[in-house]
Each structure stands twice: as structure tokens, then as C-alpha cells.
Amino acid sequence: MKAKSMLAAVAALFLAGQALAHEEGEHKFKASIDVKAAKESAYPSLAKVSFSPALSTALPELKGEVLEIKAELENENGLIYSIEGKMADGSEIEVNIDAGTGKILEVLKESKEDKAKEDKKDAESKKDPKDSDD
Secondary structure: OOHHHHHHHHHHHOOOOOOOOOOOOOOOOOOOOOOOOOHHHHHHHHHOOOHHHHHHHHHHHHHEEEEEEEEEEEEEOOEEEEEEEOOOOEEEEEEEOOOOOEEEEEEEEOOOOHHHHHHHHHHHHOOHHHHHHH
């Protein structure tokens, strides 16, 4: 897929409100824009960097064949663009971009095997406890 058509497809997903369901967790970064008191609806007006440049910064980190990209503007230790790529090899790569500076804050890579283990663990934790009682 050409970069421009990929950019257009991802921008359409972003603008349509498709959001990445991001697990809350601790990150090793602090973004430049603090949005603790802001409502989520105000995030786009607070971002100093628009979506297109953030995506252009993230795309080189998505090495290999990308099957799907999801993006979200969110508050994770400050205002960031979280851009996740689902790769053809089954792995996932998440790139967190500072919405104030446009710089990469963090790149998280999860292998196909790690993803399978996580999915299995999630499925086990969702089992109904009544099913194990006799």
C-alpha cells in the first residue's frame, strides 16, 4: 500500500472516531501537554501538532506489512497520539507521539507469541467463576 493512500485511510479512521482501546498502564514518558483538568472533547484544540504529521512520524516505526492501523488522541501522562499497527506477522506495534512536540515518546512492540499469551490470559480472567464450582 502506498504511503499516501495509507495516510488517507488512517486519517479517515481517526476522523471517523475509530479509537484504539488502550489499556491503562504506566509509561516511561511524560508528554509536554498536561490535560488532567481538560475534557476529552477539548483534546483536539489543545494539541499543537495535528494528526497528519504525528502519523507521518509514526509510520517508519511500523516496519513490515501493515494490515491495520488504529489511532487515538488520548491522555497518557499528557496529551499523545497513540498509533497502533497490526502487522502481517501477527505482531503489534504501538507508537506514542507527543501531541505538543510531534516527537516519538515510546514504541511498544508485542510479538505474535506474546499477543497469544496475553489473549489467553485475558480469556481466562473473563471466565465465569460459577463455572468452576461444583
